[in-house]
Amino acid sequence: MDFNAQEHATKIIDFIRDYYQKNNLGGVVLGISGGKDSGVVAGLFAKAIGPENVIGVTLPCHSKSQDATDAVLVAEKFGFKLINLDLTSVYDQFEEEAKKIDDFVVSEDSEINLKPRLRMSSVYYLAQMYTKKTGKVYLVAGTGNKCEIYVGYFTKGGDGVSDINVLGDLTVEEVIKVGEVIGVPEQVLYKAPSDGLSGKTDEDRLGFTYADVAKVINGEPVDENVKAVIERKHAANQHKFNIPIYKK
Amino acid sequence: MDFNAQEHATKIIDFIRDYYQKNNLGGVVLGISGGKDSGVVAGLFAKAIGPENVIGVTLPCHSKSQDATDAVLVAEKFGFKLINLDLTSVYDQFEEEAKKIDDFVVSEDSEINLKPRLRMSSVYYLAQMYTKKTGKVYLVAGTGNKCEIYVGYFTKGGDGVSDINVLGDLTVEEVIKVGEVIGVPEQVLYKAPSDGLSGKTDEDRLGFTYADVAKVINGEPVDENVKAVIERKHAANQHKFNIPIYKK
Numbered sequence: 001m002d003f004n005a006q007e008h009a010t011k012i013i014d015f016i017r018d019y020y021q022k023n024n025l026g027g028v029v030l031g032i033s034g035g036k037d038s039g040v041v042a043g044l045f046a047k048a049i050g051p052e053n054v055i056g057v058t059l060p061c062h063s064k065s066q067d068a069t070d071a072v073l074v075a076e077k078f079g080f081k082l083i084n085l086d087l088t089s090v091y092d093q094f095e096e097e098a099k100k101i102d103d104f105v106v107s108e109d110s111e112i113n114l115k116p117r118l119r120m121s122s123v124y125y126l127a128q129m130y131t132k133k134t135g136k137v138y139l140v141a142g143t144g145n146k147c148e149i150y151v152g153y154f155t156k157g158g159d160g161v162s163d164i165n166v167l168g169d170l171t172v173e174e175v176i177k178v179g180e181v182i183g184v185p186e187q188v189l190y191k192a193p194s195d196g197l198s199g200k201t202d203e204d205r206l207g208f209t210y211a212d213v214a215k216v217i218n219g220e221p222v223d224e225n226v227k228a229v230i231e232r233k234h235a236a237n238q239h240k241f242n243i244p245i246y247k248k
Numbered sequence: 249m250d251f252n253a254q255e256h257a258t259k260i261i262d263f264i265r266d267y268y269q270k271n272n273l274g275g276v277v278l279g280i281s282g283g284k285d286s287g288v289v290a291g292l293f294a295k296a297i298g299p300e301n302v303i304g305v306t307l308p309c310h311s312k313s314q315d316a317t318d319a320v321l322v323a324e325k326f327g328f329k330l331i332n333l334d335l336t337s338v339y340d341q342f343e344e345e346a347k348k349i350d351d352f353v354v355s356e357d358s359e360i361n362l363k364p365r366l367r368m369s370s371v372y373y374l375a376q377m378y379t380k381k382t383g384k385v386y387l388v389a390g391t392g393n394k395c396e397i398y399v400g401y402f403t404k405g406g407d408g409v410s411d412i413n414v415l416g417d418l419t420v421e422e423v424i425k426v427g428e429v430i431g432v433p434e435q436v437l438y439k440a441p442s443d444g445l446s447g448k449t450d451e452d453r454l455g456f457t458y459a460d461v462a463k464v465i466n467g468e469p470v471d472e473n474v475k476a477v478i479e480r481k482h483a484a485n486q487h488k489f490n491i492p493i494y495k496k
Contacts, residue, residue, distance in 0.1 A: 086348075157405055
């Protein structure tokens, strides 16, 4: 693989710094899941705009405590402030109201996707709160990488919403290499990717690996059946990027 | 204005019906605010896919009761089911958790934008719930019109998120004309546009009228100062459509 991680880490840091200077921005808020993507993004922003302008947020929602421990590792490594907004009671209150609807049925899809939407709502709430508090504009950083985006593995209106994205053109393998260069804690960087919601790893849920997705993206040889599954997923999720709009 | 409302109403209904048939879809969920945009969209969907496949939702969140009354008018007119999911306690629970953050400050922007984000989360939750219940896919219908979109007057990650939009290419005046053709109740159709959140009308908040926005869009004569304000708003909100992404 022809990918110079050191060079790209430097370029991403410059990209962030330039954008912040050009637009006179203040800081960034991002959810820290304890996984590698948010760890790498947080590290890059801390190096670009200074850790004092980075606010990491843990947003537990009936979550495993291990995720919070790993978030602390990342925050300590890069020296930014980590705050906590517990969404468990908010989620429970929502479900209580939803159950009052006479048509109510339990839907696993509804429940799984509600969490990233509440998290998105939270990081934007906090970005505007820190903007008010400091008088400088805070953005929300996205953490989606190229493989996830290719197969549409994100929640529309959830983790799919952000103000700036620095991993969107990097495969999972490239994200890890950038993470190694900037020193993301190993325990976080080499964790199996998981949404932290369904109790399964992403690759279990998807039925293929991100390495295979990278091969499809790069036009490298990959098992034809696996390729077909990935391309079907890609096509099926195009509605997350482009919606039908009636034109006069 | 060269706009044949009868013709476009028919074409929009065909557009919706074709999309549902082609993709084997079941129904639609949309928030009914009591304003004209959601009233017109609900009426068009009821005519296109049958009122039995339309679920309207009122999503009060510290809201005026008049909005709910007007929502009932729309549902009765077009014969679709109206359900209610009260977000007031969810919103309050969120604020209670946010106040536990040591940096907490009250931010009006945070509060105003939290509501449409909770509403978006709710309609998607319900769309997936009705999909589970009926075994047919329910979409979320957007209600943004061309004037609002032009000046970016929507909440990113809130009412800006949907699966299909039929008003996106229609000015406010054109939306009203389509509403007249399909029989949206007058009390709803001629109400001053308001987000129902800030207690002000949209035009008060924006400092210009949607009629002026339509003139700018259509290249018609408009006061130069007003035009400058509208174009500034348009430019300032481009970040809601295109975010910066680092490219290798």
